[in-house]
Amino acid sequence: MTRKKVLIVDDDPDILLFLRIDLEAEGFDAVLASDGETALRRIDEEHPDLVLLDVMMPVLDGWAALQAITALPRPPRVIVLSAKSSARDKERGLALGASRYITKPFEVREVVDTIRAVLAESLTP
Amino acid sequence: MAGSTRVARERIEREARVSGLRDFRTPSLESVERRRKELWTALLVLFLVVAAAMVVISALPSLGRGSSLFSPQVLRVSLLVLAIAFGAYAVEKEHHLQRLSRMLVDERVLTAALSNRLKEISALMTAGQAINSVLELGDVLDIILSSALDLLEGHDGSIMLLEDGAELVAVCVQGNEAARGARVPVGEGIAGRVAVTREPLLVSGTPDPKEFPRVVPRAVPVHSSMCVPLINREEILGVLNVNAAADREFTEYDLRALTLFAEHAAISIANARLYEQERTRVSELLEVNQMKSDFVATVSHELRTPLTSILGGVVTLRRLDMAAEHRAGLLDVIERQGNRLLRLIEQLLTAARLEHEGETSFQDRVDVSALVRAVARDFDGSGRPVQFHVPATCFVLGNSDAIQQVLINLLDNAHKYGAPPVRVTLEPGPTHTVLSVLDAGEGVPRHDRERIFEGFTRLDANGHSPGIGLGLSIVRRLVTACGGTVRVEDSPEKGAAFRVFMLSATREVA
Numbered sequence: 001m002t003r004k005k006v007l008i009v010d011d012d013p014d015i016l017l018f019l020r021i022d023l024e025a026e027g028f029d030a031v032l033a034s035d036g037e038t039a040l041r042r043i044d045e046e047h048p049d050l051v052l053l054d055v056m057m058p059v060l061d062g063w064a065a066l067q068a069i070t071a072l073p074r075p076p077r078v079i080v081l082s083a084k085s086s087a088r089d090k091e092r093g094l095a096l097g098a099s100r101y102i103t104k105p106f107e108v109r110e111v112v113d114t115i116r117a118v119l120a121e122s123l124t125p
Numbered sequence: 126m127a128g129s130t131r132v133a134r135e136r137i138e139r140e141a142r143v144s145g146l147r148d149f150r151t152p153s154l155e156s157v158e159r160r161r162k163e164l165w166t167a168l169l170v171l172f173l174v175v176a177a178a179m180v181v182i183s184a185l186p187s188l189g190r191g192s193s194l195f196s197p198q199v200l201r202v203s204l205l206v207l208a209i210a211f212g213a214y215a216v217e218k219e220h221h222l223q224r225l226s227r228m229l230v231d232e233r234v235l236t237a238a239l240s241n242r243l244k245e246i247s248a249l250m251t252a253g254q255a256i257n258s259v260l261e262l263g264d265v266l267d268i269i270l271s272s273a274l275d276l277l278e279g280h281d282g283s284i285m286l287l288e289d290g291a292e293l294v295a296v297c298v299q300g301n302e303a304a305r306g307a308r309v310p311v312g313e314g315i316a317g318r319v320a321v322t323r324e325p326l327l328v329s330g331t332p333d334p335k336e337f338p339r340v341v342p343r344a345v346p347v348h349s350s351m352c353v354p355l356i357n358r359e360e361i362l363g364v365l366n367v368n369a370a371a372d373r374e375f376t377e378y379d380l381r382a383l384t385l386f387a388e389h390a391a392i393s394i395a396n397a398r399l400y401e402q403e404r405t406r407v408s409e410l411l412e413v414n415q416m417k418s419d420f421v422a423t424v425s426h427e428l429r430t431p432l433t434s435i436l437g438g439v440v441t442l443r444r445l446d447m448a449a450e451h452r453a454g455l456l457d458v459i460e461r462q463g464n465r466l467l468r469l470i471e472q473l474l475t476a477a478r479l480e481h482e483g484e485t486s487f488q489d490r491v492d493v494s495a496l497v498r499a500v501a502r503d504f505d506g507s508g509r510p511v512q513f514h515v516p517a518t519c520f521v522l523g524n525s526d527a528i529q530q531v532l533i534n535l536l537d538n539a540h541k542y543g544a545p546p547v548r549v550t551l552e553p554g555p556t557h558t559v560l561s562v563l564d565a566g567e568g569v570p571r572h573d574r575e576r577i578f579e580g581f582t583r584l585d586a587n588g589h590s591p592g593i594g595l596g597l598s599i600v601r602r603l604v605t606a607c608g609g610t611v612r613v614e615d616s617p618e619k620g621a622a623f624r625v626f627m628l629s630a631t632r633e634v635a
Contacts, residue, residue, distance in 0.1 A: 012430065012434060014434040014438070014458040014461065014462055015433060015434050015437065017454055017455070017458055018434065018437045018438045018440075018441040018455055018458060019437065021441050021444075021447070021451050021454075021455070022437075022440075022441050022444075025441075025444055025446060025447075056426075083426040083429045083430055083433075084426070085425075104429050104430065104433040105429050105432045105433035105436055105437075106433065106437075107436070107440065108437055108440040108441060109440070
């Protein structure tokens with residue numbers, strides 16, 4: 001079984017660091033980006049299977065990035081990771097094409113399980 | 126009973142006087158009846174006298190039997206007496222008829238006056254309904270003025286409102302645009318006079334500049350105008366001016382109508398003002414409420430973000446298959462984010478304390494140069510370089526902790542919202558010392574330069590940069606407590622320059 005590639009997008013380098021360590025330990029390949037624009041470039045270069053996307057970021061925010069990602073010809077699955085915990089934000093994320101919406105602070109276990117579940121869904125459409 | 130009749134008669138007489146009647150006396154039914162009785166009594170007496178005279182004449186023996194009653198002599202006398210009596214009666218009747226016709230004329234004039242009053246009252250009611258149908262002060266003033274002009278067939282007019290109790294300002298103008306915004310000090314001009322005396326004023330002919338200095342200038346001179354005060358609950362709000370067209374002359378009657386109208390108009394103006402105040406208050410409260418909600422959302426987000434990293438770092442650290450350099454990196458994450466959390470909480474506590482304590486005053490002697498060097502070193506250590514240019518020592522009045530907090534907040538902001546290089550300069554002066562924090566970012570837009578010092582304000586509405594918008598409000602409060610001021614301007618590098626003016630400590634302070 002090939003290792004799945006996950007792009008982690010967050011402007012907080014600390015979150016990038018521990019998520020990368022965790023995901024690599026769980027058997028994923030981790031690619032990092034610290035803003036929406038970089039994320040789009042990395043998707044183009046790396047073709048990740050899944051994107052973990054923060055909402056509040058500089059340059060190009062998560063909502064705009066999410067719209068751009070879902071508009072791609074073969075978009076990767078997206079899980080939104082956000083400190084915005086209101087139901088409205090959640091609905092907005094899902095409406096824009098995200099597969100799941102996880103609010104910060106999250107548990108690493110929860111993120112890993114969600115990634116596995118979303119990737120399993122994409123195998124059996 | 127008699128009292129109320131008298132009051133009613135006095136009112137009617139006043140009415141008649143205003144309507145232009147001279148020497149008007151109320152005709153009473155009793156007096157007419159009395160007059161009629163007097164007439165009939167006089168007639169009866171006359172008849173009896175004539176009859177008695179005829180009897181006496183006929184009975185007198187000296188006149189002879191044959192020629193007793195119908196002698197030519199007697200008939201002549203009787204006819205004469207009768208003619209005189211009829212003549213007297215006719216004159217009396219004529220007199221009476223004349224009186225009646227005069228009364229009829231008076232009655233007709235009075236009816237006309239009353240019908241004018243009715244028209245006036247109905248116009249007032251219509252105007253009142255129109256005025257009460259709107260709430261905005263500007264609309265209320267417009268309707269008042271146009272109703273007044275309609276009511277009195279005025280050519281142009283204005284409403285002047287009292288500002289700061291010293292000046293009347295023409296806020297609503299119709300027919301004479303030159304008068305818009307005109308200002309008249311209380312006591313001067315026609316309007317100023319009315320504002321002082323609070324008595325309606327009818328001016329016939331062009332106002333005499335000697336009597337009314339500083340009359341509002343106008344293109345065509347007015348030959349008849351009225352000015353009435355707008356008074357609500359003993360408080361003068363302003364005046365209402367109405368000027369006549371060239372072919373019309375205002376009368377005392379018009380003045381009274383306008384005065385009556387102004388009484389109602391003043392109430393509407395006062396109500397519109399109340400409504401305006403109330404609405405401003407509501408929108409202020411809504412804004413405060415929104416600010417509080419935003420604040421809670423921002424604070425919880427700001428507290429959550431470091432917690433996510435700390436908790437995530439701890440969970441990851443528990444893995445047994447962890448490389449040593451990863452372990453060290455995660456410990457750094459936890460320490461850094463823990464410190465960030467601590468700083469946030471300290472800021473919140475400082476803000477709460479300053480809010481609670483109100484104004485405080487610091488008077489210590491503080492070496493700002495040393496503070497700048499220490500804070501810059503800490504910033505360098507956390508990867509945020511700060512250039513500084515300060516004298517060896519530089520003493521100001523204030524409090525060491527407060528000024529250090531000011532510096533940290535300003536440098537934090539410069540790195541968060543501005544762009545490097547971030548510089549600190551210190552310019553000592555005889556009375557004031559200026560501490561500047563400069564960056565090369567986009568600067569602060571002119572219209573936001575005051576707002577950013579208010580609590581919970583962040584210019585970056587999308588929330589891209591972290592922070593709860595308390596930093597600068599804390600800066601301002603701390604600087605104020607040190608007796609200084611702070612403002613933001615453009616830096617020479619096009620970024621923002623935050624300038625803190627502090628009192629120089631020239632003498633030794635114990």
